[in-house]
Amino acid sequence: MAKKQATKKEGNTLDFSKYIRWFWMLFSFGIVSIILVFLLASWGFLGEMPDHTVLENPRTNLASEVISSDNKTLAKFYFEDNRTPVGYEDLPKHLVDALVATEDIRFYDHSGIDARGTLRAIFKLGSGGGASTITQQLAKQLFTKQVSKNKFGRVFQKVKEWVIATRLERQYTKEEIITMYFNIYDFNNNADGIRSAARIYFGKEPKDLDLKESAMLVGMFKNSSLYNPRPHRNPVGTKNRRNVVLAQMAKYELITKEVKDSLQQTELDLNYSPESHREGLATYFRANLAEFMKEWIEENPKPDGEKYNLYNDGLKIYTTIDYRMQKYAEDAIAQHMPRLQAEFDNQNTPKLNPTAPFLELDKKEIESLMRVGMRRSERWRHMKNDLGKSEKEIIASFDKPTQMEIFAWKDGKYTEIDTVMKPMDSMRYYKSFLRPAMMSMDPQTGHVKAWVGGMNYKHFKYDMVKQGKRQVGSTFKPFVYATAIDQLQLSPCDSLPRTPITIEANKFGNPEPWTTKNSDGRYDGFQTLKAALASSTNTITARLMNEIGPQPVVEMAEKLGVEQEILPVPAIALGTPDISVYEMVAAYSTFANKGVYNKPVLVTRIEDKNGTVLYQFKPESRDVLSEEVAYTTINLMQGVVQSGSGKRLQDTWRVNQQFTKKMLTGYPYELTNPIAGKTGTTQNQSDGWFMGMVPNLVTGVWVGCEDRAAHFKTITYGQGASTALPIWGLFMKACYEDETLNVSKDEFEKPANLSINTDCTKASKQDDASDEDVSDDIDIDF
Template structure:
């Protein structure tokens, strides 16, 4: 009996044990089956669509359009939200990849998308021992489903999808491609989308130029780019500590040794913050022009399937003619000269010295009318009008103190000011416009449309048109040389001349005056142009007539309307810097006009060429006429208003003090040029040429009623020439640019005498050069 009870007990125990075993296997296999089923259902899209094969091949990311200089530098980008330009794995330095693997996924090269050990550890420790996401899973999350949900069930499903996509990515791409994609997709903050933007914005480098500590900082940001942002002053120590964690991981996995790790951890972050926004960085005004150029091109050049290109998301590459080095030299010259010039202008236009400051020659009613017109043309007016505000409400807002950030040459000033007062404040500023171009190819090398695009967005290269003053005179001389075959040594009387009414359609007689009041004797054409003798230009205009001059100027690429009156010879026409540089380039290019070129070609994100520019050029004048005109303009920089370019001494006193001119420039090479100043000093110009570079500079205020009172500072030689001088000094000193210091090439069939030492007029035994007064050589 006892044996039966014991046997029964053992059988019951056995049955109970087997029951538990069955339950265990049922739960285990059921769990496995449930997991498998969940993965199958997820892969079938039951819990939401997964990317298919084609999407995995071409994951959708917004790629910024990149603007590339002629010397291979990124000038800027066009983008809405994603400032992303992808790089290949080969462009990533090894230590950057090592830092990522050591910190984010030490077994990256061993798994196939999901790290089983890491996952098991995360499950056992409930995530306290670190996350289980591999680089492939993090890439899947970035590409296809974004941030996780707060709901546990949804988080589990998202993780399942993440695993499936990660495995698919591993099958579709190599390990190297996955790493490159992850670096390219990540948002590092401050418009730094992707590693290339991050390297540029935080360290002003390309990715392959990063050093180990810089790479460690950027990899550290993968944990949380907001929390560990080096520009965020709330957590400066945390950002450095996070970088050092990455260095510790690199040491742990033997990518660097202890000595290297310790030395790097002691260093500062070494930021060189270079923001990339549409209103910051290099060549901002040129980029604004290019934005319009690209939109026009996109409008007229659809994709093969008929869709339009997306300037802000298709990853186009725009190759420009701008040379980043020359652009920097141009912007530096503006930054050096304009604050000095503005300081002198402000000194002369204090309310005590000028009650109508910053305006001159205007009465109270005229100033009020000017300000009201400016108010109605302002951005504030446009925005408020669009919002449905009445004129009365908008006008009232201009007298309401408002918090704002205003421009100054010492940096932005945060202040509270009435918008009307801020308008008057901005009216006092003098503005620059500058363009530099290769006359042979037409390639525009530098473009400075103003001094600060964030505050002044009107472009003074192509948009603005202002009176050109005496810089127009070479066109008159060129016409006369072409028609009359005159030599630079030909002499004409300086005496006053009156061009009779209606001779050239004039409503009344015109009698120009010389600025120095000198009307005695004769001077050569070379001396007359060098010293801007108005009466000589008027005599030439009287001989050739306005219309032939206008015809020539139009052939030189000037599209602005110019009235057919003799006074245009003294520069009454309003032209742009862009037009003037293109026109002058014809003289340097032996009489051949070449249309300015800003874009050489455009590529799509795959490198396929979508646009290739076609040069546009035409013969305008003979090589002889062009050369003789150039020789005339060389006199301006030898003995005329541009002679200061050659001085090797620094004046201590005088009408052109050091603070304005930037002396000495010490040019010894041939330079052809012309200064220009309008009648009341509203506009100052300098056009300067060497054989392979033509550069034009304009300086003036927004309103012509804002100007220097006297010609001491208000002439082109003081306002514009210094910018040209400093820019060209930098360009010539940079031997890699190859700026010519040689003579302009003379045509082989030159028949016009340009050397005045050998020139004798018909029937005259006197050498005119001996009659040139000594005082001209100043």
């Protein structure tokens, strides 16, 4: 019996030993399998793995950054990723604390994998929270973004993330991992990385974020598509998620309970500032800059021969644009144009003008104009080139009602209206809008400080600073005067008769006699040259042209940077050539720069993402005029502001009250410093100009419609002194109020050995009397 029990006990022991062996065999197999899986993953058998060189330099698309002269980001060039990296030192402590408290509290204690978190996730089947560390999440963002749809695939992907995470921990410090994670994450709404997110959601740099703003952005790490703070998305859910982050920070004593409770009661307080190619500051300048960069990239390949990518390579483009001046320029236009447009619309109602917005055109002429516009439209280009539609189909499409957003001024501000309209009707609608253009430049350096090619790039893409060329009217007259002073050594105080003059046929190649008239109808007496330019007396300008001839004036314009071909005929004296704002500002800057022309500069240098300088600009300049002639021409143009059509810039309150209320936004400007300038108004008031200068800033403004047949009916409203000058006045007033800009209030520097008399205080009463009645309300330019 005892033997039988012993045998049974021995059998039970053998059976138990068998189970133990199986257990250790299975356990060992599991361990080996896990090790093998990790080895296979590290060897790349579970999918491509990054090697050490890729880990050292993770490939991410970086937006190229456009930087202003005062070191602010104007915009970025990007296709998909609007990403500009920042350093750890640019991340506020509470932002880092919020991330660690919410995503990975043991971040500083593990080496890429949190064993406790992993075991918790396994035993609770994920219900107790995820096991991913910040390092694993970075690995996923950098190298394993595509989430597998099946469970086995997700397990293998997780293994890859673990392997990459441990490698990242060996490769980088904890601070570098944190920084990379903030820089790589997509916060939605083109907010790629923490810098874009801070700028887009709060209008700040990351270092300026406060605690609740940091908490909101960290809360978005859970799911930025779900926790999207924009009003029409999920602001309530985003606020709740932010409050979870604040609670986590309080839980780990990174903030006090009182701070948590206080901040949880606050709103998100967004300052949503989208960054897109069609929105933001300096949109027209950026479009021109893109063309500049396209040419530069073609001519300057990388050392390996590959071309730079403007949208992915993270270039830093340092521009001459001053962020503050650019904003003041755009603000000036936004203040003046709605009021100007309102008056234009009042004068072009169907009752007052059946052909609105056009004047002097019959039905057939308008139809022809619209057909030309149709063929030049983006719609025509897209349907013909991209969709391959026939001409008949394209024409038919212009008469089919279409859902669209249109531009409008409402209560003095820009808005968009959702409507259904025929494309042909929308074309006519847009042709009714007055459009502005403005450029400001430092004459001594050639640096362009502000560039506004229109009032809204999204709806009016054609840049009227450089692309658009329009008749310049009387703003061309200083070129005539400068040439005459240079050739004939005239003084601003010399007098000429106002009487009519006819330049004979065949003289200067003129095919028939050319007779000028003065728009004020006065032809009596004499005027000094200074008074004549101030009142834009056409007959005196024609007399100067008769003496010097048109060819020297054309050559002068070319030296001053005018690229447009100008026919050497006498009529150019009154401003018939089409010239861009860009060219006019550069030309006038030559006078302010003592006769030296500087080609406008847009970019000072270009760097790659590592800070290596790839381009450094070289100034292009040339001597055009003597210092004496340049100063004398400036002195002549000072008369325009002292006693001519620009006088309202320095008036306190002398303009007709009713007219002022409608048109002269911001009046009185009360600019007491020395200013030289010239207004210009072309035939039928189709174009209004004002060119204004102080010693260290030259600014040109143009206003007009797309088609010359759309314009104010009378000169009272259509003159350059009413359409363009107010924008200049508003801009300069803002610049002077900002003392950090150091815009000059000084006199223009007089040459040491000036031989030309510019002091006209001793001019005869007869000379001066002809200018006494010049009205501020009537610009006598043509």
